[in-house]
Amino acid sequence: MRCFLCSVRVVNRRSFIRQSLASAVVATAARSGASSLSTKVSSTAPVFTTNHSGWQAAYDKALEILRNNVQILPRFDRPVLIEGSQYAGIWQECGPLEALVYRKFRSDVARNSHMVFFALQRPDGQLPANNKRSETSFGQIQMVVPIAATAWELAQATGDHELLETTYRACSRWDGWLMRYRNTRGTGLIEGFCTYDTGMDNCPRWAGIPPQCPDKDAKKCTQLSTLPRLCPDLSATVYGARVALADMAKALGKPSEADSWTEQAEYIRKLILTKLYVPEDAAFYDLDAQNHFVKVRTCIVTRMCGEHVVDQKLFDSLWERQIHNPKAFWAPFPLPSVALDDPTFVRPIPHNSWGGAAQALTALRAGRWFDHYDRSAEFSYLMDQWCTAILRDMTFRQQIDPLSGAFTAGDLPNYSPAALVMLDFTWRLAGLHEGQQALQWNVRPGHPAAHQAKFSLLTDAGYEAEMRYDATGAALYFRGALLGRIEGGTARLSTDKRGKAMRLTGISDKAQSITFQGAGRAPRHLALQPNQHIVL
Incomplete structure (x- = not known):
């Protein structure tokens, strides 16, 4: 704790100067429109060059897409990284992680892409699901990778004490909101009220369930006999957030609060494993309001790994039976959003479908768990396959067919997660990657x-x-x-x-x-x- 806080004080003085200069730049850019922001990249940004013309072209196009997707949205006056393609906004489930991956190129954008959610947080503690050009939505919770975890990682990397304090306050309140309004069955697990809660649009997991909560109010649940559901991935997000909150509390000199967050994290982790895991299927499922499992094998399993809910022994079982099983999730182009051998896999693959397509978001999130569970060699295969698909297509769309690697034509091009996959995987495959410890x-x-x-x-x-x-x-x-x-x-x-x-x-x-x-x-x-x- 002492070392981190000392480094925060030293680095934060530099950060204050940089942020002051950045604020002046942003103010000037805001007067001339968002387009002027798209060309601003740090002079200390990483540099990659290769004699392979195809790879260089794909990498350079990825950078161009990301530069153009740095924009200022309504209700927040600083540039953030938007989703791009057909998505004119930033979403809590993915935007903070995407900006974290991009941080070496635009540290200000990484910071802003977290702070936008904290700035728009409601007095009762609810974080927005997104901030779009059209609206700021509170009609679902839509969370996957915990914003607490990505903000904590960013604060450590940059020595940003203000970000650390802001994140700790905001995410503590968000945890409280979730336990008040998404624990209505009193189980201690997080409940899903609608499809958008988990960001898995058009997924058979959510067949017959409305996309959004009534009146665009995430506190309200549609009156169906099967709702609300206990959701393993939403609960895993809260677990990951609590682990990060415990670490933040230690860094802030709050040992008793750190202990409390650690206890709460372990409590929800045990609940996930005892109530939502079916050993005979080697799968995690939603449990509906009638206490029936929704037995659709989806990429929920990868989200359990992403937050390290499972230990190595359980991971090895999941790996053998599901993740690395070529009949299930280890497709020629990993990882499908529904297992290949699940009867609900949707074909032909429509656009924006978590019914089987391999999603760029799932690929981008793989960096959070493959190395953790000592599967770096297999991660290399996944990365190579995704980069192969991108080089062959060059449109940078949302999803691919897990069998052929063909991008879905119905999706619009210039999707930030696909561009980040090309960027991040290039460095992880054949270059340098800076992690939290090494x-x-x-x-x-x-x-x-x-x-x-x-x-x-x-x-x-x-x-x-x-x-x-x-x-x-x-x-x-x-x-x-x-x-x-x-x-x-x-x-x-x-x-x-x-x-x-x-x-x-x-x-x-x-x-x-x-x-x-x-x-x-x-x-x-x-x-x-x-x-x-x-x-x-």
Whole structure:
């Protein structure tokens, strides 16, 4: 706690200066219209170049789409990253995570894309489901990735004490609102009142249920005998938020509140596992008001993993029976929104359908859990398949057919999550990725993205990190000095935030023979199996 708060004070002075300058820029831009904001990218933004013209074109187009989707919306006077395509607004279920992924390019936009929800929070604690050009909606709760978790990660990365305090207050009140109005059955789990609550439009999971709450009021539930439902994914969102709130309370010097949030998080986690998991199916289901499971196998399972509700033992079972099962969710282009072998899978695939299509949002969220459960090699396959589909199409639409990888023609192009998939996956596949605890150096000689490629970024601590590829491998540089070299095969080097080598990881689905040479050390020839860790 002491170290974080000290760093907050140091960094926050710099942040205050940057934010003051940014405010002046935003004020000027607001007078001339949102279009002037679309070209503003940080001068310290990451840089990626490759000799593979197709990959470079797709990457550059993704950046262009994201620049154009940075806009000012009504009722909030600072630029946020909108969803794009047919969605002229920002949604709580996805907008904060998307902006977090984009933060190295626009840290101000990442911050604003969280603060917009806190600024529009109602006095009773309700956060808006979205802020669109047409309206700010409170007609559903529409949450997936907890805004508390993404804001906490952003506050740590940027040393933003104001964001930390604002998030803690707002998300504590939001938890209270959810327990008052979405726990009407008194179970301690979060209830779904309508389709939009979970953001799974046109999904057979919600067949016969209205899309939105009556009178656009998320406190009201349509009078149906099967409503309200106990929802595993909505409950998992609250679990993840409480874990983040516990960490924030510690950082703010509130140990008793931290303990309380930890207890509440574990309480709802146990409820999810005991009431909403069916072991014989290896699946999580909604439980309707008549205490019947809604037995449609959907990407709920990935949302359980995204918030780390399941432990490694249960994950391994889910992995074998569902997630990595080619008959269920491990399609040629993972991950479908409904299992391939579920009888409710919707074909032909319509636009904006969580009835089977593999969604860019689900792919983007995969970075929150594949590495956590030691499935980095399989994550590489998912990323490659999605990037292959994007390079083949280049329209950056919402969803693909999980069997063919074809984007759905009925969706409009220039969708931010698809652009972020291309952006994020390029760096995770063959470049650098900065996590909360470590730097990942992903080396893939021979990969299309790695053709004479160069990756460079500025870490959160202000250090320069760079990868330079040649014909046989990549040289790794940190703070201008050679950190090491990997050649001959695919591997990930993990270092701490100061560049100290910690381990090598197998990130290919095939065994690799690599040579690793640390700066000033003799080369080491190593055999690396998929997902294997070698401590350095």
